Amino acid sequence: MPEGHTIHRLAADHRARFAGSPVRVSSPQRKFAESAARLDGRVLTDTDAHGKHLFLGFDGPEWVHIHLGLFGKLGFGTTPAPPPTDTVRLRLVNASDYADLRGPTTCALITEDEKRAIHARLGPDPLREDEDGERAWLRISRSRVTVAALLMDQKVVAGVGNVYRAEVLFRHGIDPYRPGKDLTRSEWDAIWADLGALMREGVRNNRIDTVRPEHLPEAMGRPARVDDHGGEVYVYRRARQACHICATEIRTADLAARNLFWCPACQRR
């Protein structure tokens, strides 16, 4: 289940397992069959991630472009690989490992030029070393759109999804409905830096944790929480439950077809 940290982790995992030697490439589901046949037996040379886009580079000028969307998953295992089920869009296998891709929004063979075009339309990614938040600030500081919507716009910031959006706004006490242009420079700088730190930890742990140590259940004298998406969070999917800091009921609302979560007391205009 993918926000940007998942994709960067997958890029590293593919590199570790497959880079540098020939890979058997197949598409059991047949939707990627022609391209898989072209790649079969070639060497995986490089991997890359920008926001929620994953790129697998093979010998020659082509890349596999993968976008998991809301449902897509990549699962790893060690050989021998079991018979693929009929939902496996792409399978990579070498002597020791296999990877199965299911349910992606995108799995396509693209050229270097097409890859460049994808980078060009994405905003800065807090997980890419060559980026800073300046480009994002230029758009945010001139926009009447709410900061909640701007954070989810991949042309503004690449890699932030519904969990990081909700959590970073909570951590900075910002009302999700505040217009981008009402954000101060120092607020944005803090948000950008925090996204980088949170998402790097997300890559390391392969899950999203956003609760500061002093607010963890044990530090607050409460029983440990179990969050069904697998991380410790303040507001995400906690509608109508008590805020961990102030006990106010967490609110939820629809915003651009996604669920928004926030604490109306901790996050004020």
Added chain:
DNA sequence: AGCTCATGGCGAG
């Protein structure tokens, strides 16, 4: 068995 929902994004209108 069938429904709902989910960490996304696109194009039509």
Added chain:
DNA sequence: TCGCCCTGAGCTG
């Protein structure tokens, strides 16, 4: 703003 695409878990019966 809506409908649509992709899969699977967790319900309800």
